[in-house]
Amino acid sequence: xxxxIHAEVTAALIAAIEADPGDPVMPWHRGGGAGLPRNVAxxxxxxxxxxxxxxxxxxxxxxxRSIWGTYRQWSALGCQVRRGETATxxxxxxxxxxEREDGEEDSYRVLRWFPVFNVDQVEGFAPSDELGPALPxxxxxxxxxxxxxxxxxxxxxxxCYVPATDRIHMPDGRRFFDTESGxxxxxxxxxxxxxxxxxxxxxxxxxxxxxNRFGSEAYAMEELVAELGAAFLCAGLGITPTVREDHARYLxxxxxxxxxxxxxxxxxxxxxxxxxxxxT
Numbered sequence: 001x002x003x004x005i006h007a008e009v010t011a012a013l014i015a016a017i018e019a020d021p022g023d024p025v026m027p028w029h030r031g032g033g034a035g036l037p038r039n040v041a042x043x044x045x046x047x048x049x050x051x052x053x054x055x056x057x058x059x060x061x062x063x064x065r066s067i068w069g070t071y072r073q074w075s076a077l078g079c080q081v082r083r084g085e086t087a088t089x090x091x092x093x094x095x096x097x098x099e100r101e102d103g104e105e106d107s108y109r110v111l112r113w114f115p116v117f118n119v120d121q122v123e124g125f126a127p128s129d130e131l132g133p134a135l136p137x138x139x140x141x142x143x144x145x146x147x148x149x150x151x152x153x154x155x156x157x158x159x160c161y162v163p164a165t166d167r168i169h170m171p172d173g174r175r176f177f178d179t180e181s182g183x184x185x186x187x188x189x190x191x192x193x194x195x196x197x198x199x200x201x202x203x204x205x206x207x208x209x210x211x212n213r214f215g216s217e218a219y220a221m222e223e224l225v226a227e228l229g230a231a232f233l234c235a236g237l238g239i240t241p242t243v244r245e246d247h248a249r250y251l252x253x254x255x256x257x258x259x260x261x262x263x264x265x266x267x268x269x270x271x272x273x274x275x276x277x278x279x280t
Contacts, residue, residue, distance in 0.1 A: 036051060036066065037050070037051060037054035037055065037058070037066045037067075037068055038066060038067055038068070039067075039068060039069060039073075039116075040067050040068065040069035040073055040074065040077065040119065040125075041069055041073040041076070041077075046068070046090065049091065050090050050091065050092075053088065053089070053090070054066070054068060054088060054090070054116075057088040057118075058118055058158070058160075059160060059162060060164065061118060061120070061121070062120075062162045062164060062165045062167070062169075063118040063119075063120040063121070063158070064120060064153060064155060064156040064158050064160070064169035065118065065119045065120055065155075065156030065157050065158050066118075066156075066157060066158050067118065067119040067125075067157075068088070068090070068116040068117065068118055068119070069116055069117065069119075070114055070115065070116055070117075071087075071115070071117065074117060074122050074125075077124075077125065078124055079122040079123060079124040079125045080122060080123050080124055081117050081121060081122050082121055082122065082123060085117060085121040085122075087115030087116060087117055088115065088116055088117075088118075089113045089114070089115055089116075090113060090114055090115075090116050091111060091112070091113045092111075092112055092113070093109040093110065093111055093112070094109065094110050094112050095107055095109055096109070096110050119156075120156070132174045132175065132176070132177065132184070133174065134173070134174060135173030135174060135176060135184060135185060135188055136184075136185045137185070138185065138189060138239065140237070141189055141237050141239060144237060145192065145196065148196065148199075148279055150168055150196060150199050151166065151167045151168065152167070152168045152169075152170060152192075153167060153168070153169050153170070154169075154170045154171070154172060154173060155169075155170075155171075155172050156169065156171060156172065157171050157172075157175060158171060159171055159191050159194070159195055160195065161195045161198035161199050163201075163202065163210045163211075166199075166202055168192075168195045168196065168198075168199055169195075170188075170191065170192060170195065171191075173188055176188045181240075182240055186234075186239055186240050189234070189237075189239045190230055190234055190239065190240070191230075193229065193230035193233040193234055193237075193239070194226045194227055194229070194230040195226070196229075196230075196233070196279065197225065197226040197227075197228075197229030197230055197233070197272065197275045197276075197279075198210070198222070198226045200229070200275040200278050200279060201222065201225075201275070205278055206271075206274055206275055206278055208222060208225065208271065209222075210222065220254040220255075221264065221267070221268060223250075223254045224251060224254050224255070224264060224265060224268035224272075225268045225271045225272045225275065226272075227250045227251050227254075228251070228265070228268050228269050228272035229272040229275045229276055232272060232273065232276045233276060233279070236276070236280070251265065
């Protein structure tokens, strides 16, 4: 009887999910808040609804990095917003004090907003963060990726597939580091396999619906498909010897969005297997 690698990996992932392995870690961004949009001047992460708004705007614009700033903040750094680029609004509440007739003060909050631009919308920005050494590559896996014909841009600090441009964006390989799930090289390829599975969803390939908004059940299903596809590919290509714990951590996060419907993983597994079949 031939070995069914997809069934084996799915079973192992379900076992890991039921064990509640915890929250996922993005292996190219050290510290908390990995992947959160940040302000270029303060370095602080945006919060609340601004996070979702900037994520969606960055994906729609095809931005590979998650650094944002106002026109004035970019100008102060010697950068120039490109002509024709559109801003994304960021909202915040400002505390205002008003003196009453009795001499006491009332305080209240007023909603304010200001336009910001992504780093990929400006010219002249030189990041100051330090990168690690060159990433050791796996020649056979790189050959496989090239054979798919996918267009991949590497740089910045964001991993995503942008349907509008049909292009995969990967963080600079030097950003990756070792985790409990694998070496920095294994972590890089695991992320690349996730985005490559998303790439198969294009209407000219496996034709999955990639237009869904972040946080929706349809979006969650696509993330399940992508992470299962990554797990299948990592196992099939020998990138990692065993099922990675972080695949399970990522999957349980999206199963919660699907109201802990454990049967969803079997639907996603079938779509992931079709995606892997297309790639291989």
